[in-house]
Amino acid sequence: MTLVVTRRMTDHPADSHTMERYLATGGYQQARRAAAMTRDELVELVKGSGLLGRGGAAFSAGLKWSFLAPARPAYLVVNGDESEPGTFKDRQLLERDPHQLVEGIIITALANEVHHAFVYIRGEYPKPARRVQRAVEEAYEAGFLGRGIFGGDYDLEVTVHLGAGAYICGEETALINSLEGLRGEPRLKPPYFPAAIGLYNQPTIVNNVETLSNLPHILAMGVDQYQALGHEADTGTFLFSVSGHVRKPGNYELAHGLTWRELIFDIAGGLGEGRTLKTWIPGGASAPWFVPDDHLDLPITKDDTARAGSMLGSGAVVVMDDTTCVVRAAERIVRFFSHESCGQCTPCREGTTWLEMILRRIEDGHGREVDADVMLDVSDNISVGLAWPPKMTTICPLGPSAVSPIISITKYFKDEVMAHIHQGRCPLKPE
Amino acid sequence: MSRWSPETQERARQIIARYPSRRSAVMPLLYLAMAEEGYLTDEGMAEVAEWVGITPAQVLAVASFYTMYKREPAGRYLVSCCTSISCMLLGADEVLHAVEEAAGTPPGETDPDGLVAVEHAECIGACGGAPAVQVNYELIEGVTPDKARQLVEWLRSARPEAVNADEMQALFGGRRSFDWAIPDPEGATGPVPAFSPLGTSARGGE
Numbered sequence: 001m002t003l004v005v006t007r008r009m010t011d012h013p014a015d016s017h018t019m020e021r022y023l024a025t026g027g028y029q030q031a032r033r034a035a036a037m038t039r040d041e042l043v044e045l046v047k048g049s050g051l052l053g054r055g056g057a058a059f060s061a062g063l064k065w066s067f068l069a070p071a072r073p074a075y076l077v078v079n080g081d082e083s084e085p086g087t088f089k090d091r092q093l094l095e096r097d098p099h100q101l102v103e104g105i106i107i108t109a110l111a112n113e114v115h116h117a118f119v120y121i122r123g124e125y126p127k128p129a130r131r132v133q134r135a136v137e138e139a140y141e142a143g144f145l146g147r148g149i150f151g152g153d154y155d156l157e158v159t160v161h162l163g164a165g166a167y168i169c170g171e172e173t174a175l176i177n178s179l180e181g182l183r184g185e186p187r188l189k190p191p192y193f194p195a196a197i198g199l200y201n202q203p204t205i206v207n208n209v210e211t212l213s214n215l216p217h218i219l220a221m222g223v224d225q226y227q228a229l230g231h232e233a234d235t236g237t238f239l240f241s242v243s244g245h246v247r248k249p250g251n252y253e254l255a256h257g258l259t260w261r262e263l264i265f266d267i268a269g270g271l272g273e274g275r276t277l278k279t280w281i282p283g284g285a286s287a288p289w290f291v292p293d294d295h296l297d298l299p300i301t302k303d304d305t306a307r308a309g310s311m312l313g314s315g316a317v318v319v320m321d322d323t324t325c326v327v328r329a330a331e332r333i334v335r336f337f338s339h340e341s342c343g344q345c346t347p348c349r350e351g352t353t354w355l356e357m358i359l360r361r362i363e364d365g366h367g368r369e370v371d372a373d374v375m376l377d378v379s380d381n382i383s384v385g386l387a388w389p390p391k392m393t394t395i396c397p398l399g400p401s402a403v404s405p406i407i408s409i410t411k412y413f414k415d416e417v418m419a420h421i422h423q424g425r426c427p428l429k430p431e
Numbered sequence: 432m433s434r435w436s437p438e439t440q441e442r443a444r445q446i447i448a449r450y451p452s453r454r455s456a457v458m459p460l461l462y463l464a465m466a467e468e469g470y471l472t473d474e475g476m477a478e479v480a481e482w483v484g485i486t487p488a489q490v491l492a493v494a495s496f497y498t499m500y501k502r503e504p505a506g507r508y509l510v511s512c513c514t515s516i517s518c519m520l521l522g523a524d525e526v527l528h529a530v531e532e533a534a535g536t537p538p539g540e541t542d543p544d545g546l547v548a549v550e551h552a553e554c555i556g557a558c559g560g561a562p563a564v565q566v567n568y569e570l571i572e573g574v575t576p577d578k579a580r581q582l583v584e585w586l587r588s589a590r591p592e593a594v595n596a597d598e599m600q601a602l603f604g605g606r607r608s609f610d611w612a613i614p615d616p617e618g619a620t621g622p623v624p625a626f627s628p629l630g631t632s633a634r635g636g637e
Contacts, residue, residue, distance in 0.1 A: 013612040073451075085515045085554040088608045096612065116451065123499045124511075124555045126568050126624035127596065127615055137630050159449045162626050164458055164497035167553065181454035181483065183496040200452060241608075243517040243558035250559045251609055285516060285554075316558070318517055332516045336553050342496075 002229055004237045005213045006253045009096035017131055019138040022099035028144055030219035031106040035150050042111035046215070048223040050235035055079055055170070055208030056284065056314040058302055067195035068112050069203040076109055076117035077199060077206045079175060080132075083122055083167040085285035085336055086316030089239035089251045090209040094121065094128035097213070098135035102158070104212030106144065107219065109156050112205050116157045120175055123164040133160045167340035171396045172206040173198075174342070185342045186396040210239055231257030234302050238312070242268040244319035245275065261296045264319055275321040279412065283313030285333045286401035288388065289408035309388045310404075325428045326413045327420055330405035331359035337402035348399025351382040355402060367421035372410050379403040434478055439467055443482050445629050453483045457493055461500050465623045470501045499568075501622055506541040506548030508586045508594065509622035510534070511565045512579075514551045517558035522576070526562045527551055529576035533583035547586055548622065559608030567619035569596040573605025593618025593625075 008025055009016040022028070034042060047062025068074060078101070082090040093101065105117050119136075121129040136158050139145040147155050161179060163169050169178045173187035176199050191197045198204025214236055218226050227235045234256035240263065243249045247269030254267070264270065264280065271277060277296075279289045288310040290298075298304050305312050320329060338352035358375050361367055368374075376386070383390040383400040386407055390400035409417055419427045433440055443463060447456040460482055464475035471494055473487070480487045494500040501509075512527040527549075531537055534547040541548040557563035560572025564579060566586065574582070582603040586594075595618040600607070619625035 009612070013610060015613070017613055082556055083554060086517055086558050087554075088556045088558050091556045092609045096609075122556070123497070123624055124552075124565065124568055126619070126626040127570070127617070129624075129626045130615075130617055133626070133628070133630055157449075160628055161455075162459065162462070162624060162628070164461070165499035166497050178458070179455055180452065181457035181485075181493065183492055185496075241558060243561060244520045249561070249606075249608070281516075318520070318558070320520060324520065329516060329520070332514070332519045336515055339553055 002237070002255075003253050004217050004229065005093060005097070005100065005210065005239065006251070008100065009092070016096050017098055017135070019099060019135070019142065026220070027099055027216075028103055028142075030216040031103045031110075031144065032150050033219060034107045034110045035152055035154060037110075039111055039113060042107065045223060046111065046218060049218045049226050050230070050233065051211065051214055051218060052234070052302070053208055054210035054214075054238070054315070056084065056286070058312070061207060061211055064193065064195060064207070065108075065112055065205060067193050068205065069196050071203055072113065073116065074112055074114050074203040074205070075199040076105065076112065076114040077172075077175060077179065077194075077204055078105060078117065078119040078209060078212060079170060079172065079206055080119055080121040080125070080128070080209045081163055081170040081175060082125075082209070082314075083170055084314045084316055085333065086243055086281065086318045087241050087284055087314040088243075089241050089315060091125060091128055092251050093209050093213050093239075094125065095131050098132045099139070100213045100216060101132065101209055102135050102139050102145070104215040105158060106149065106156060107215045108205060108207060108212060110154065114205065115155050116159070118179055118199075119158065119160045120169070120179060121160065121162055122169075123162050126162070129160060129162050136160060167336070168342045168396070168398060171398070174396070175206065176204065183342070185344050188395055230255050231301060238315055240315045240317055242317045242319065244280070245271055245321040245324070246319045247272065256301045257299055259297050259299055260290065263300060263317065268317075268319070271319070271321050275323065278320050278322045278324055279326065279408070280320060281316070281318040283311045284316040285318075285336060286397070286404055287311050287313050288404045289412065291412050306389075311389075323428065325363070325426050326409045326416055327359060327363045327426065330409045331356065331363055333405045334359055334402050337398060341398060345394035345399060347382045347393045348402070351378050351399060352402045354378050355406060362417065362420045363426060365420070365424040365426070369421060371421060372414065372417055375406050376410060379406045434474060435463075435467055439463060442627075442629060447482065449628060454485060457483050457485070457490060458497075459628050461490070461494055462623055465501065466621065469621055470504050499624070504541055504545060504548075505622040507546050507621060508566050509548045509550065509568075510583065510586075511550050511552040511555065511568070513553070513555045513557065513561070513563045515554035517554070518561040518563055521561040523562035525576045526564065526574050526579045529579040530564070530583055533580040546590075547583055557608050560604075560606050566594045566599060567622055568624040569594050569599065569619050571596065571599045571604045572607045574603060575605065578603040578605070591618070593620045
C-alpha cells in the first residue's frame, strides 16, 4: 500500500515533526513551486486531481476554491476542530507532520490570493496545537511565512487559534462565527459557501487538515499519479480511524475499493476471541450503521456507501461485537448530539433531547410499547421522511445526524429494542 | 485599571495584534483570564470585555457556549473522562465510576480540597486508545478502572506542579490510538489547555 500523508511519520517516527526532517524529505519544494505558478494553474491542478474534502462532506476541494468571490481580502481557515465521535486522524497529522499542513496552507493561500490564514484546532488538542504553533514559527524563521515568502513579494500570516469544546464549530459557518469571537452557531444559508461570504464577511476558504495535507503530494506527483493511487472517483488515499471492538484499532491510510470485511477482519485484526460482528458505523457517529448480512462484502467507496444508505463521512469506523447493547450505543450517540446541539433550531434542540430521554428510559427498563414509534416520529420531525441523505429542517446537519442511530436500531435491531421494553431490562446484561 | 499582571496585559496586547478584528481575540483572552485566576470570574470576563471592546454580557454569551470555559472553580487537576461511543464500548463508564470514587466527587464537581475535579467528556479524539482520560487536557490512553484510581491517588499525593502526558501515559496508560513517538516535555498547570497562541517562546517552555 502506498502511504502518502502518513509516509514521513512512518519512515521517521522520531523526528517527522521537525523542520530539519521535513526539508530533508523534500519539504517546502512544492510550496516554492506553487509560488511561481498562476492561481488558475493551481486551482485547475487541484480540481483535476479529484481531491475531495476529508472533513466529512467529501466536496471537491478544487471546485470549492473556484467559487471564491473576487472581493479582497480573502481568508483561509483550516478546520482542525476534529470532533466527530470515532475520528482521530487529524490529531495524528497535526502531531506527527505539522509542516506538511503548513506547506498545504501556503499552496492553498497562493491559489486563492489569501494573505492571512487561521488554523482552528479543537480545545482538547493542546499537544497538536503546540506542534502546529512550533511548525508555524519555524516556517516564519525560514522565510516560508511572513513578509515576502520564499524571497518574493507575497506576504502570508498564519494564526493558530484554539477552540474551547464545541463539536458544532466543525460546521464551517459555526467555525467562522467562533473565529469572529461569537457563539459557535452555524449561519443561516444561503450563502451556502463561505467562499462567497465568510470570515468578516469576506470570501473565505475552509478546508480540513487532511485535505490540505494532501496538497504538497498532489503537486509533487501530478494529477495522473495521484489519481492512480485511488479508486475510480475516490482519488488519492483516505485515512480511516478504526475503533471499538477490533484487535488493532488505529488510523489506516488506504485507497478506497477494498471491502468492509477486509478492513475490519484483515487490516484491523478482527474481533476478540469468540466474538462475532454485530454492526458497525461506516463513517462517524452521524452515519447510519451497517450490518454483516447486508454490507460486509460491499466495496468501501463513496458511491457504494451512499447507495447503501450511509456515508464514509470523516472516515471513522466504529465496530461493535455481539456483546454490544444497541440501545445503549444509540443512546450514547444521541446524547452526544443532544449535548452538542447549539440550540438555534427547534427540531434539533428539542428532538435530540427527547430522543436521548426515550432511549435512556428504554435502556433503564422503563420503555413503553409505543417508544420505537415515538422515536421514529420525533426523528421524522427532525429529518422529514427519514430520507438519506437527510432532508433538512434545520440550519445545519447536526440534528439529522442524531436520527441515524434511531433509524439503524429500529431497522436492524427492532427485536432487541422491543425486548428491552417487554422485559423491563437490558436483555444483554446478566440478571 | 486592569486586574491583570503587566506580563498578562502584554500577552493580551500581542494576542489581539494577531487578528484583523479585536473581537476575534475573545477566545484566547478568556483562556488568559482563566489561567490568571484558575477559572472565569465575573471580573475576569469584564476585563476581557474591556480588552476586546464588547460588553460583559457579550463575553458571557461566548463563555457560556463552550464547555472548556469554566465559570466555577474546576480544581487544580481537572480529570475529564471520555464516555462517548468508542470509549463506552471498551469500558469508559467503569473508568468514570472509578475516578468518581477515588476523587470522592460526582462528575461536574470538585473534591473538598479543591484539588481534583471530575467531569465526563464527549469524544476527545482518542478512540483508537479507548477508554481515554485527560488531566488538564493532557491525554492518557488505554486506561483501566484500576489505573484510573491510581491516577487520582497519584495526583493527590504527588501533586505535580504540571501534569505531563508522556509521564501519565507511562504510569497509567495502555494502548494508544497511534504511536506518539515524539517526546513532549510540556505540562499543564491548571484546568486550562497548555497552549499559547504567542508560541513556545512565550510559554518559557522547551
